[in-house]
Amino acid sequence: xxxxxxxxxxxxxxxxxxxxxxxxxxxxxxxxxxxxxxxxxxxxxxxxxxxxxxxxxxxxxxxxxxxxxxxxxxxxxxxxxxxxxxxxxxxxxxxxxxxxxxxxxxxxxxxxxxxxxxxxxxxxxxxxxxxxxxxxxxxxxxxxxxxxxxxxxxxxxxxxxxxxxxxxxxxxxxxxxxxxxxxxxxxxxxxxxxxxxxxxxxxxxxxxxxxxxxxxxxxxxxxxxxxxxxxxxxxxxxxxxxxxxxxxxxxxxxxxxxxxxxxxxxxxxxxxxxxxxxxxxxxxxxxxxxxxxxxxxxxxxxxxxxxxxxxxxxxxxxxxxxxxxxxxxxxxxxxxxxxxxx
Amino acid sequence: xxxxxxxxxxxxxxxxxxxxxxxxxxxxxxxxxxxxxxxxxxxxxxxxxxxxxxxxxxxxxxxxxxxxxxxxxxxxxxxxxxxxxxxxxxxxxxxxxxxxxxxxxxxxxxxxxxxxxxxxxxxxxxxxxxxxxxxxxxxxxxxxxxxxxxxxxxxxxxxxxxxxxxxxxxxxxxxxxxxxxxxxxxxxxxxxxxxxxxxxxxxxxxxxxxxxxxxxxxxxxxxxxxxxxxxxxxxxxxxxxxxxxxxxxxxxxxxxxxxxxxxxxxxxxxxxxxxxxxxxxxxxxxxxxxxxxxxxxxxxxxxxxxxxxxxxxxxxxxxxxxxxxx
Numbered sequence: 001x002x003x004x005x006x007x008x009x010x011x012x013x014x015x016x017x018x019x020x021x022x023x024x025x026x027x028x029x030x031x032x033x034x035x036x037x038x039x040x041x042x043x044x045x046x047x048x049x050x051x052x053x054x055x056x057x058x059x060x061x062x063x064x065x066x067x068x069x070x071x072x073x074x075x076x077x078x079x080x081x082x083x084x085x086x087x088x089x090x091x092x093x094x095x096x097x098x099x100x101x102x103x104x105x106x107x108x109x110x111x112x113x114x115x116x117x118x119x120x121x122x123x124x125x126x127x128x129x130x131x132x133x134x135x136x137x138x139x140x141x142x143x144x145x146x147x148x149x150x151x152x153x154x155x156x157x158x159x160x161x162x163x164x165x166x167x168x169x170x171x172x173x174x175x176x177x178x179x180x181x182x183x184x185x186x187x188x189x190x191x192x193x194x195x196x197x198x199x200x201x202x203x204x205x206x207x208x209x210x211x212x213x214x215x216x217x218x219x220x221x222x223x224x225x226x227x228x229x230x231x232x233x234x235x236x237x238x239x240x241x242x243x244x245x246x247x248x249x250x251x252x253x254x255x256x257x258x259x260x261x262x263x264x265x266x267x268x269x270x271x272x273x274x275x276x277x278x279x280x281x282x283x284x285x286x287x288x289x290x291x292x293x294x295x296x297x298x299x300x301x302x303x304x305x306x307x308x309x310x311x312x313x314x315x316x317x318x319x320x321x322x323x324x325x326x327x328x329x330x331x332x333x334x335x336x337x338x339x340x341x342x
Numbered sequence: 343x344x345x346x347x348x349x350x351x352x353x354x355x356x357x358x359x360x361x362x363x364x365x366x367x368x369x370x371x372x373x374x375x376x377x378x379x380x381x382x383x384x385x386x387x388x389x390x391x392x393x394x395x396x397x398x399x400x401x402x403x404x405x406x407x408x409x410x411x412x413x414x415x416x417x418x419x420x421x422x423x424x425x426x427x428x429x430x431x432x433x434x435x436x437x438x439x440x441x442x443x444x445x446x447x448x449x450x451x452x453x454x455x456x457x458x459x460x461x462x463x464x465x466x467x468x469x470x471x472x473x474x475x476x477x478x479x480x481x482x483x484x485x486x487x488x489x490x491x492x493x494x495x496x497x498x499x500x501x502x503x504x505x506x507x508x509x510x511x512x513x514x515x516x517x518x519x520x521x522x523x524x525x526x527x528x529x530x531x532x533x534x535x536x537x538x539x540x541x542x543x544x545x546x547x548x549x550x551x552x553x554x555x556x557x558x559x560x561x562x563x564x565x566x567x568x569x570x571x572x573x574x575x576x577x578x579x580x581x582x583x584x585x586x587x588x589x590x591x592x593x594x595x596x597x598x599x600x601x602x603x604x605x606x607x608x609x610x611x612x613x614x615x616x617x618x619x620x621x622x623x624x625x626x627x628x629x630x631x632x633x634x635x636x637x638x639x640x641x642x643x644x645x646x647x648x649x650x651x652x653x654x655x656x657x658x659x660x661x662x663x664x665x666x667x668x
Contacts, residue, residue: 007401009467014516016401016466055387056361058394059402069467071401093387096368103364106371107615113374 004077008035011067021062021070023081033062033081035070046085051078054094118248123281126243130236145201146187154189159210164188167208170219174226178293184233186226188213196311198225200232202239215310223297224290224304231289237282287334305338350590352633355626357395359619365391366618382413396629398465407462449479460513474512482508499533500526506574515580524577532573536566557603564598575632584637592631601627 008017019037026032026043033049035042044064052061060078062070072078079091096102157164168186175181184204191197191209198208206229208222216222232238287304294301369384389405396403426444429436453476460472482504489497503526510522543562547555575591605620 007466011467014466014468052390053387055391055394056365057356057358058391059404060394061404067467071404071467093368097365098361100364103367106367110367110371110374 002077004072004074004081006070006072008037008040008070009068011069019070021081051082054079122244122247126240126247129243130239133239146205153192153194155192156190157188157210158190159188159213167213170223171226174223178230180234181230184230196314198229200229204233215314216307218303220299220303221307223299224294225307227290227293228286231286232282234289235285283334287337301338305335308335350633350635351399353629354397355395355629356397357392357622357625359622362391362622363618379413382409382416385412392625401466404464405462406464448483449476452479468516471514472512473514474508478508499529503529510578518581521579522577523579524573528573532569535569539565560602560606561599564602565595568593568595568598587634587636590633590635593628597627
C-alpha cells in the first residue's frame with residue numbers, strides 16, 4: 001500500500017504542514033492512521049477519525065478528534081487506507097456518481113418522473129386547489145376579460161329581441177336544474193371574425209355568438225353547447241389552467257434554480273407545449289358534463305356532434321381566439337366520442 | 343489602483359463538466375425519488391464539490407454545512423409559507439398580520455443565513471464568519487424598502503453600495519477582518535455608466551427591431567456585473583497593516599458575455615442537460631480571474647472561536663431571495 005501525501009492543518013493556524021499518511025499499528029496493536037511530517041508524528045485509531053465522502057476529484061478531508069484535519073487530492077489513496085475500516089455503503093454514493101450507466105439511469109428516472117409529475121401530478125393538485133379556493137378567486141384572475149373582448153372583438157348581438165329572450169329563457173331553465181350554476185350568466189354577442197363559437201369566461205360568464213345561434217338547426221343543439229360551457233365553469237377550468245401553468249413554470253424554475261436568469265426563457269417553452277394537452281383534457285371533462293346533462297334531459301348526443309361538425313366546417317381560417325369550444329385536431333375525435341356514447 | 347511588488351496568487355478551479363454531470367444527475371434523481379428530502383444532502387454535496395475544487399495556494403476551500411440543519415431550515419420555511427397561505431384564506435387580516443411578522447423577521451432570517459453560510463465555509467481548517475447585527479441588516483432593508491421608492495430609485499446605487507459594505511465589513515476569515523473601502527460615489531459613477539449602457543441597449547433593440555434584444559440584454563447585464571464586481575473586489579482587503587491581502591478581479595464584459603451567451607444556448611438546446619457544464623465553466627471563468635496579493639503569504643491566521651447557530655436562516659434566505667415573476 002502506497003503512502004498518501006496530504007496537508008495537515010491544526011485548526012488553530014492556517015499554516016500548512018506537508019505530511020504523509022499511512023496505516024500502522026498502535027501500542028495496543030490496534031490499527032492506526034499515522035500522520036508524519038517535519039516535526040510531526042501523530043497517530044489516531046481508525047475508529048476515532050472521520051473521513052469526508054469522495055465527491056468526484058474534489059479534495060478529500062480526514063478529521064481528527066482534536067479538531068485538526070488533513071486535506072488531500074489522493075482520493076484513491078485514502079480509499080485504500082480505509083479498506084476494511086468503513087462499511088461498503090459509505091462508497092455507494094460515489095459509485096453511483098461516477099458510473100456512466102448510473103448517470104443514464106438517473107437521467108431516465110428524472111425525465112420520466114418529471115414528465116409524469118407535470119402531466120398528471122400538477123393537474124391533479126391544481127384540481128384540488130381550484131376546488132378548495134373560494135369562487136371569487138376566478139374573478140381576480142379573469143378581471144375584465146368580457147369588456148376587453150367587447151372592445152376588440154365583439155359587437156352587440158343583432159339577433160331579434162324575441163330570439164334573445166327565448167335563448168335567455170332556455171339558459172335559465174337549464175341552470176335551474178344544475179347545482180351551483182345560479183351564479184353564472186349568459187351573454188349574447190356578434191362574434192365577427194371569431195365566427196360561430198361559445199366561451200366560458202372567468203367570473204362565470206358564458207358568451208355565445210350570433211353566428212353559432214344562426215348555425216344551429218335545433219335549440220337542443222344550443223342546449224348541448226351551453227351545457228358544455230357550464231361544464232367548463234363547474235369544473236373551474238380557467239383557474240385550474242392558470243394554476244397548472246404557474247406550477248409548471250415554478251417547478252422548472254426550481255429545478256434549474258442555479259441558473260434562474262438564463263432559463264427564464266427556457267421555462268416558458270415546455271409550458272407552451274403542454275398547453276395543448278391541458279386544454280384537450282378540459283374539453284373532455286366539459287364534454288362529459290354536457291353528455292351527462294343531455295342524458296338527463298333526453299337529448300340525443302347526436303345533437304352535440306352535429307353542431308360541432310358544422311362549427312368545424314364554418315371555422316374561419318387562422319383565428320387565434322381563446323377557444324374553449326373546440327381544439328382543431330381533436331374535434332373529429334370528440335364527435336366520434338359523442339356518437340359512440342349512444 | 344496602486345500595485346506593490348508582491349506576487350499575485352490566482353484562485354484555481356479543478357472542477358470538470360463530465361464529472362460534475364454525473365454527480366448532478368444522480369443527486370437530482372435521488373432528490374426527486376425521495377420527494378425532495380434528499381435535496382438537502384444534494385445541496386451539500388454540490389457545494390462540497392465546488393468548494394473542494396477551488397484551490398488557493400495549493401489548498402482547497404471546504405463547505406461543512408450540515409444537511410440535517412438545512413433540511414430542518416427548509417421544513418420551517420415550508421411550514422411558515424403554508425401557515426401564511428392558509429391563514430390568508432381564513433381572514434385577510436390574519437394573513438396581513440402574519441405577512442408583517444414575516445417582514446419583521448427578515449433581518450433575523452438574513453443574518454442567520456449569512457452566518458450559516460460563512461461559518462460553514464473554511465479554508466485551511468480556518469472558518470469564515472459574519473458578525474453583522476440585525477440592526478445593520480434592518481438598515482439596509484429599510485434603504486431598499488423605503489428610501490429607494492421615496493427617491494424614485496435614485497437611492498438604488500446607495501442601497502447596492504450599503505448592501506455590499508455591510509456584508510464585507512462584517513465578514514472575517516479566522517481573526518482577520520475584511521474591509522470594504524469603496525465609496526457611495528464610486529457606486530454612483532458605476533451606476534451612471536450602466537445607465538448609459540442601458541440607453542445603448544434600448545437603442546440597439548429598436549434598431550434591430552427587437553431581434554437583438556436577448557443578446558443585447560445579456561451584453562448589458564454582463565457589463566453591469568463586470569463593472570460592479572471589479573469595483574467591489576478591488577476595494578476589498580483582508581486583514582490590516584503590511585500583512586493585508588488585496589484582491590484583483592479580471593472579469594470582462596466580453597468574457598462574461600461569451601460565458602452567458604454560450605450557457606444560454608447550450609442549456610436551451612439540450613433542454614437543461616448542459617446545466618452542469620454551464621455551472622462548471624461559469625465557476626472556472628469567475629474564480630480563475632480573481633487573485634490575491636499579500637506581502638507576507640497566507641499563513642499564520644488564527645481561528646476565532648465562535649458559537650454555533652442553527653441553519654434556519656440559510657434556507658429562508660435562499661427561498662426568499664428566489665425572486666422570479668409570475
